[in-house]
Amino acid sequence: MAPVVLTSRATGTLLFRGLLFAALLVFLFFPVYWMVATSFRPQNEVFVQFPTLFPHTPTLANFRRAWSQSDLPLYLRNSLITAGGSALLTTALASLAAYGFAKYRFFARKPLMYLMISAQMFPFAVILISIYSLLQVLDLLNTLTGLTIAYIVFALPAAIYILFSFFMRLPDELIEAARIDGAGDIRILTRIVLPLSWPALIAVGIYSFMWAWNDLLYSLTLITRDDSRTIGPGLLLAFFGEMQQDWAGAMAASILAALPAVVVFGILQSYFVQGLTAGAVKS
Amino acid sequence: MSGTGVHAARQPVGFGGAQAWFGFALTVPALVGFVVLILGPFLSSVYFALHEYRIESSEPVFVGLRNLETLWRDATFWQAWRTTVVYVAATTALTAVLGTLYAIFLNEPFRGRTIIRAASLLPWVLPSTVTAFLWAWLFHGQYGVVNAFLMTLGAMQQPFFWLSTSNGALSAVILAKAWLSTPIVMLFVLAALQSLPVEQVEAARLDGAGDGAVLRHVVMPHISRTLGIVVVLQAMGNLQVFDVIYAMTAGGPVRATTVLSIEVYRRAFEQWNLGMAAAVGLVWFATIAGIAIVYLRMLLKDNP
Numbered sequence: 001m002a003p004v005v006l007t008s009r010a011t012g013t014l015l016f017r018g019l020l021f022a023a024l025l026v027f028l029f030f031p032v033y034w035m036v037a038t039s040f041r042p043q044n045e046v047f048v049q050f051p052t053l054f055p056h057t058p059t060l061a062n063f064r065r066a067w068s069q070s071d072l073p074l075y076l077r078n079s080l081i082t083a084g085g086s087a088l089l090t091t092a093l094a095s096l097a098a099y100g101f102a103k104y105r106f107f108a109r110k111p112l113m114y115l116m117i118s119a120q121m122f123p124f125a126v127i128l129i130s131i132y133s134l135l136q137v138l139d140l141l142n143t144l145t146g147l148t149i150a151y152i153v154f155a156l157p158a159a160i161y162i163l164f165s166f167f168m169r170l171p172d173e174l175i176e177a178a179r180i181d182g183a184g185d186i187r188i189l190t191r192i193v194l195p196l197s198w199p200a201l202i203a204v205g206i207y208s209f210m211w212a213w214n215d216l217l218y219s220l221t222l223i224t225r226d227d228s229r230t231i232g233p234g235l236l237l238a239f240f241g242e243m244q245q246d247w248a249g250a251m252a253a254s255i256l257a258a259l260p261a262v263v264v265f266g267i268l269q270s271y272f273v274q275g276l277t278a279g280a281v282k283s
Numbered sequence: 284m285s286g287t288g289v290h291a292a293r294q295p296v297g298f299g300g301a302q303a304w305f306g307f308a309l310t311v312p313a314l315v316g317f318v319v320l321i322l323g324p325f326l327s328s329v330y331f332a333l334h335e336y337r338i339e340s341s342e343p344v345f346v347g348l349r350n351l352e353t354l355w356r357d358a359t360f361w362q363a364w365r366t367t368v369v370y371v372a373a374t375t376a377l378t379a380v381l382g383t384l385y386a387i388f389l390n391e392p393f394r395g396r397t398i399i400r401a402a403s404l405l406p407w408v409l410p411s412t413v414t415a416f417l418w419a420w421l422f423h424g425q426y427g428v429v430n431a432f433l434m435t436l437g438a439m440q441q442p443f444f445w446l447s448t449s450n451g452a453l454s455a456v457i458l459a460k461a462w463l464s465t466p467i468v469m470l471f472v473l474a475a476l477q478s479l480p481v482e483q484v485e486a487a488r489l490d491g492a493g494d495g496a497v498l499r500h501v502v503m504p505h506i507s508r509t510l511g512i513v514v515v516l517q518a519m520g521n522l523q524v525f526d527v528i529y530a531m532t533a534g535g536p537v538r539a540t541t542v543l544s545i546e547v548y549r550r551a552f553e554q555w556n557l558g559m560a561a562a563v564g565l566v567w568f569a570t571i572a573g574i575a576i577v578y579l580r581m582l583l584k585d586n587p
Contacts, residue, residue, distance in 0.1 A: 002390055002476055002478075002479055002481075003479055003480075003481040003483075003484040003485070004391060004392065004484075005387065005390065005391070005479075005484065005494065005497055005502055006387070006391050007494060008493065008494045013494075017388075020384070020388075021388045024381065024384060024388065025399070027381075028385070028406075028462065028466065031406075031417055031418070032405060032406070034417070034421060034428055035413075035417050035420075046426065047425075047426050048426065049425065049430075049442065050431045050434075050435070051426070051428060079410075089316075092312075093312050093313040093316050094313060096309040096310070096312060096313065097309060097310040097313035097314070100305075100307065100308075100309030100310040101306075103306065104302060104303055104305065104306020104307070104309070105306070106303040106304070106306050106307040107303075107307075109306075114582070114583075115317075116313065116314070117579075118575060119322070119325075120575070121519055121568070121571045121572060121575035121578075122321060122325045122568065123522075123543070123544065123547070123564055123567050123568055123571065124523055124525070125523075125525060125543075125544045125548055125551075125564065126325065126328045126547060126560075126561065126564030126567065126568065127320075127321060127324045127325055127328065128324075128551070129328050129331065129547070129551050129557055129560055129561055129564070130325070130327040130328050130331070131320065132551075133327075133557075134319075134323075134324065150320065152320050153320050153321055156313065156317065156320075156321070157317075161582075185302065185305045189309075210407065210408060213408075213410060214409070214410050214411045214526065215411070215526065216410075216411045216412055216525065216530060217525045217526060217544070217548065221548075221552050232410050232411055232412045232526065233412075235412045235413065235416070236412045236415075236530050240530070247420050247423070247426070250416050250420070251416065251417075251420065254409075254410075254416050254417065257410060257412075257413060258408065258409050258410065258413050261408045261410075265404070266401075269401060273404075273474075276470070277470060277471055277474035
């Protein structure tokens with residue numbers, strides 16, 4: 001249990017603290033509220049200089065329009081495939097590598113690992129120039145497969161580091177005991193280590209998923225065909241293009257586009273928080 | 284975790300022979316992915332930077348450092364570089380301060396804390412385009428709620444067209460990114476705060492320390508390492524930002540919010556001048572590398 005730090009009950013201090021906290025909460029939560037409020041407003045309540053805090057006559061018209069007038073279902077499907085696929089790939093690659101780095105000693109172990117982790121500093125846009133050429137040669141431009149593979153770039157380095165920190169804290173006695181019982185390396189990995197690692201694997205899976213799910217740069221560049229578009233560029237082209245002034249529609253579409261990830265994340269959040277912060281905080 | 288557990292975990296098993304090979308084999312798939320998708324493309328971009336390479340001419344022609352010389356004299360490039368530095372410094376500082384404050388507040392017990400904590404990460408789950416729409420709408424010149432709010436308070440007489448003025452647009456994209464990242468910083472700092480030993484705070488109180496002194500002399504030293512890592516990671520992330528800015532302003536008005544990622548994107552995928560785009564990337568990389576070295580030092584200190 002963390003100790004209470006703010007104990008002062010002086011009126012001035014309480015007031016100052018309360019106002020500061022309230023301001024922070026408004027900054028963090030009001031934008032989301034405003035998105036929801038706008039999405040329920042009829043057009044004549046959207047385009048006013050001084051909007052009311054709550055919609056007067058709430059309507060679902062914006063949601064219907066957003067769903068039927070854009071290819072939202074298609075974008076969602078494509079985003080789920082690419083983000084889901086790259087999350088699985090990244091987690092698989094990173095977990096094996098991180099376990100190898102954490103629990104085995106071999107030549108050039110450290111330099112290899114730091115090289116891979118340091119890849120976070122290679123600018124994504126610069127890597128993209130060559131990935132574009134690479135996918136072109138492999139005939140994977142404009143394919144969901146190509147985009148899925150390209151997304152490994154975003155999360156692999158951090159995923160290796162997060163899982164490395166996790167495996168380092170897994171007691172060696174566990175592995176040694178199994179070895180004494182005659183278990184081989186593969187058996188130890190699949191029967192003992194991986195079953196214990198679900199929380200960390202889920203955390204890394206969510207982390208990779210969100211990088212791909214939130215992306216605009218790679219999807220905008222590597223996909224130019226309408227039927228392979230993902231959410232980011234799909235929404236951008238649908239609402240900053242032809243329907244330019246449909247703000248209520250854009251907000252409604254945004255909510256529909258965000259909903260699947262919000263729900264999944266809501267369910268898995270506790271794993272994510274533990275897994276992600278474990279590496280940066282030592283107790 | 285007990286001291287012996289930590290100590291034992293620092294000794295990898297398998298000191299050679301078949302087991303070492305098995306350990307190495309585990310890393311091979313990730314290594315292949317890393318070489319093909321990250322290191323290879325990065326090196327090949329360095330190669331492009333030394334060549335005149337446009338998509339229509341298709342064959343790269345070696346020009347040595349000429350691209351870099353051209354950049355050196357290119358005012359638009361330096362403008363993008365300066366914009367990036369301002370953007371990264373402002374966003375990172377703002378995020379660090381707000382995130383730390385937020386974590387300190389959320390560390391206190393109060394009703395509804397669990398719900399607020401859980402809801403805080405919501406921005407992080409939104410696709411970048413959604414975040415960009417949202418903030419473009421908040422800052423809308425005619426119908427934006429930010430203007431309505433400021434005018435109601437009497438802070439302004441006329442609506443301000445945020446996204447069509449240089450400073451307004453830059454402020455808007457900085458705020459949008461700070462909004463996006465503050466919960467992440469909160470998450471890490473809060474995790475650090477929760478491992479703060481009660482005895483340390485009590486000892487300070489016995490010495491007569493008030494809240495301010497406890498924050499300064501007990502809390503800050505305790506979270507400084509975590510905060511350091513998070514700030515460096517944030518700075519590196521902010522140096523990379525493309526999505527939110529591009530979807531909000533497309534780098535404009537004129538070039539006011541054109542950071543290096545947008546500059547590279549434009550040169551590569553709008554002008555199809557891959558050589559120059561890669562040269563911009565090289566200078567950009569040098570900037571990031573400075574910060575990355577600090578980060579690697581921190582990691583090495585952690586896992587000697």
